[in-house]
Amino acid sequence: MTKPRPPRKTRPTIVDVARRARVSIGTASRVINGYENVDADLKARVNAAIARLDYRPNTSAQDMRRGRTRLVGIVIRDIAVPQMAHFVKSAQDTLYSAGYSVLNASSENNVERELMLIETLSQRRVDGLITAVASEHDARLRKSLRSLGVPVVLLDREEPDSFDAVLVDHRGGTQRAVEHLLDLGHRRIALLTGKADVRPAYERVRGYEAAYKARGLTVDRSLISSESFTEAFAIGKTTALLVAADPATAIIAGGLAILPGMLQAIHTQQRRVPEDVSIISGSDSALAALFTPPITSVRWDYGEVGAAAARLLLERMQQKTDLPPRRVAFPTELVLRGSSAPPPSRRRS
Amino acid sequence: MTKPRPPRKTRPTIVDVARRARVSIGTASRVINGYENVDADLKARVNAAIARLDYRPNTSAQDMRRGRTRLVGIVIRDIAVPQMAHFVKSAQDTLYSAGYSVLNASSENNVERELMLIETLSQRRVDGLITAVASEHDARLRKSLRSLGVPVVLLDREEPDSFDAVLVDHRGGTQRAVEHLLDLGHRRIALLTGKADVRPAYERVRGYEAAYKARGLTVDRSLISSESFTEAFAIGKTTALLVAADPATAIIAGGLAILPGMLQAIHTQQRRVPEDVSIISGSDSALAALFTPPITSVRWDYGEVGAAAARLLLERMQQKTDLPPRRVAFPTELVLRGSSAPPPSRRRS
DNA sequence: TTGAAAGCGCTAACAG
DNA sequence: CTGTTAGCGCTTTCAA
Numbered sequence: 001m002t003k004p005r006p007p008r009k010t011r012p013t014i015v016d017v018a019r020r021a022r023v024s025i026g027t028a029s030r031v032i033n034g035y036e037n038v039d040a041d042l043k044a045r046v047n048a049a050i051a052r053l054d055y056r057p058n059t060s061a062q063d064m065r066r067g068r069t070r071l072v073g074i075v076i077r078d079i080a081v082p083q084m085a086h087f088v089k090s091a092q093d094t095l096y097s098a099g100y101s102v103l104n105a106s107s108e109n110n111v112e113r114e115l116m117l118i119e120t121l122s123q124r125r126v127d128g129l130i131t132a133v134a135s136e137h138d139a140r141l142r143k144s145l146r147s148l149g150v151p152v153v154l155l156d157r158e159e160p161d162s163f164d165a166v167l168v169d170h171r172g173g174t175q176r177a178v179e180h181l182l183d184l185g186h187r188r189i190a191l192l193t194g195k196a197d198v199r200p201a202y203e204r205v206r207g208y209e210a211a212y213k214a215r216g217l218t219v220d221r222s223l224i225s226s227e228s229f230t231e232a233f234a235i236g237k238t239t240a241l242l243v244a245a246d247p248a249t250a251i252i253a254g255g256l257a258i259l260p261g262m263l264q265a266i267h268t269q270q271r272r273v274p275e276d277v278s279i280i281s282g283s284d285s286a287l288a289a290l291f292t293p294p295i296t297s298v299r300w301d302y303g304e305v306g307a308a309a310a311r312l313l314l315e316r317m318q319q320k321t322d323l324p325p326r327r328v329a330f331p332t333e334l335v336l337r338g339s340s341a342p343p344p345s346r347r348r349s
Numbered sequence: 350m351t352k353p354r355p356p357r358k359t360r361p362t363i364v365d366v367a368r369r370a371r372v373s374i375g376t377a378s379r380v381i382n383g384y385e386n387v388d389a390d391l392k393a394r395v396n397a398a399i400a401r402l403d404y405r406p407n408t409s410a411q412d413m414r415r416g417r418t419r420l421v422g423i424v425i426r427d428i429a430v431p432q433m434a435h436f437v438k439s440a441q442d443t444l445y446s447a448g449y450s451v452l453n454a455s456s457e458n459n460v461e462r463e464l465m466l467i468e469t470l471s472q473r474r475v476d477g478l479i480t481a482v483a484s485e486h487d488a489r490l491r492k493s494l495r496s497l498g499v500p501v502v503l504l505d506r507e508e509p510d511s512f513d514a515v516l517v518d519h520r521g522g523t524q525r526a527v528e529h530l531l532d533l534g535h536r537r538i539a540l541l542t543g544k545a546d547v548r549p550a551y552e553r554v555r556g557y558e559a560a561y562k563a564r565g566l567t568v569d570r571s572l573i574s575s576e577s578f579t580e581a582f583a584i585g586k587t588t589a590l591l592v593a594a595d596p597a598t599a600i601i602a603g604g605l606a607i608l609p610g611m612l613q614a615i616h617t618q619q620r621r622v623p624e625d626v627s628i629i630s631g632s633d634s635a636l637a638a639l640f641t642p643p644i645t646s647v648r649w650d651y652g653e654v655g656a657a658a659a660r661l662l663l664e665r666m667q668q669k670t671d672l673p674p675r676r677v678a679f680p681t682e683l684v685l686r687g688s689s690a691p692p693p694s695r696r697r698s
Numbered sequence: 699t700t701g702a703a704a705g706c707g708c709t710a711a712c713a714g
Numbered sequence: 715c716t717g718t719t720a721g722c723g724c725t726t727t728c729a730a
Binding site: 032 | 706708
């Protein structure tokens with residue numbers, strides 16, 4: 001015989017609050033938004049009503065009225081890559097602190113998919129976007145970003161049209177890595193990285209070439225594989241490099257997912273690091289640091305990069321300054337660890 | 350002398366589309382939403398207008414009218430933990446395919462912060478939430494989730510009140526791990542895991558105890574540290590265990606961030622795995638698989654768990670069935686690798 | 699099949 | 715200081 005109280009189907013609105021507090025909705029709105037010029041008594045009544053009803057303003061409605069959403073999109077290749085997750089987390093925290101919520105999605109390095117994601121974000125009227133576009137050269141992508149009509153910050157991408165960007169010095173890092181290997185006596189140094197339509201890939205290639213030039217040596221382009229950032233590619237290519245007639249004596253993992261694939265292939269082929277082959281990772285990670293032997297790596301601070309991207313975006317969103325695009329560069333450092341040593345030939349001598 | 354065309358301040362609305370197509374906004378709306386009963390000519394005109402204006406429906410407005418947002422929140426401890434990122438990615442993909450967007454945030458295992466995040470999600474009127482609550486016993490958290498008024502799916506958490514949940518069999522996995530170590534001859538097996546207010550922690554403790562019981566041995570509770578999931582804790586505790594008068598001969602890493610910390614401490618203390626100390630990880634990862642030696646681990650499929658959580662949520666959101674809460678359980682398997690071996694004492698004998 | 703019009707929940711003038 | 719009201723952009727009756 002319990003009296004079935006009618007289930008609250010819809011959540012309370014500002015009208016409910018106003019009615020309960022016996023004030024106009026205007027007054028209720030003022031209290032909700034913390035205006036000062038409200039009579040103490042009325043304010044108290046409104047607050048009581050809010051508490052009683054467990055009222056929460058409907059952001060969609062506020063957004064519509066105010067013409068902004070305080071929503072930011074983050075679109076990257078794959079959030080499951082630890083370093084990416086790091087970046088996202090840091091950017092997210094910064095944005096949350098500023099009152100923004102974050103919508104994120106993985107583009108899988110697929111232009112079509114990324115276009116769809118941007119389309120969705122566009123419909124959701126995000127106030128800004130942080131993205132590592134899948135390709136720097138895709139006209140549709142560029143147009144899509146432009147037509148968003150909101151600030152965009154690129155992660156490690158160059159754009160002729162120029163949005164703001166945060167850029168990591170992969171070139172310098174790779175150059176130092178290669179010079180280090182050359183100095184150890186390596187002459188067959190392979191570089192595995194992604195397709196050249198994206199900055200981290202082509203910058204690593206440039207760094208590689210710069211190192212050879214700096215040492216007065218000529219590059220053997222056949223040792224550079226600028227093809228893909230996937231683990232599968234890393235496994236296949238590494239295997240090929242190891243079993244070749246003239247095997248590579250050192251390999252550089254030029255991408256986040258390259259290292260795991262490379263290590264797996266080396267393990268399968270039963271090669272020892274660094275006795276049989278030296279290794280340098282183009283990005284640091286827990287895996288690189290804790291592996292046995294620890295892996296010499298190009299390092300930078302993902303968290304800082306994420307926070308910087310978020311700050312750039314916040315500044316654009318807040319002051320609608322039509323300043324020229326800004327780019328924040330992040331240096332890299334080569335952390336020497338046990339995975340890089342003289343090549344086998346040198347050892348014998 | 351360029352004629353300064355007035356910059357398009359606001360994006361085109363359905364009114365612009367209707368006007369340009371010379372139809373009513375009702376008709377425009379019907380075309381946009383793919384209704385069949387629209388004259389072919391009008392439909393063509395509307396579509397032309399849409400293309401011309403680069404129109405995209407404003408989701409906020411649609412949401413408000415329809416009373417739903419197609420927004421889902423995902424709140425977990427820390428998206429930067431690789432396994433968590435995996436989970437999120439998989440859940441995200443499933444939700445996107447169903448037309449939902451995902452808002453995610455890291456709670457840092459902090460109840461206050463999580464309450465704030467839920468508050469934000471509540472204001473944004475998410476249609477559902479997936480979360481690994483920071484504590485199962487916190488009344489405010491429970492109330493907060495309940496008052497959201499939308500379906501909630503818990504990740505590896507039990508709730509008396511009962512939401513839907515996806516649950517990993519940490520207990521069974523840990524039990525098998527401990528039995529494996531006992532069978533190898535270990536008698537000083539330490540378990541490092543989080544505080545007992547969260548399922549993965551207390552289930553691991555139960556699994557540990559079950560193993561001892563199964564082997565007819567009594568548990569030394571001083572070897573169980575159910576305190577924290579942080580890396581810092583792992584480093585400190587592992588160090589203590591290694592330098593103790595009666596050191597542990599095996600340690601189980603009962604948490605995602607525990608393993609990295611543990612390995613670091615072992616490295617610092619210059620112990621060898623498994624010669625000086627055996628190790629088992631309570632969750633598999635690239636680090637565990639590629640470490641030298643590879644680390645014996647409790648394994649399950651994060652991707653499947655994420656997809657399952659998303660599916661549970663989708664079902665609840667779509668059919669508003671008042672079915673009893675469902676729980677989807679995921680088995681774990683113990684992957685034997687090189688980090689677990691007989692204890693030093695046994696070796697000498 | 700189409701158009702007109704009433705809101706969804708909220709903010710921001712504008713009067714008073 | 716407070717109440718009234720006109721929309722924000724869209725969907726969905728309700729008539730025609």
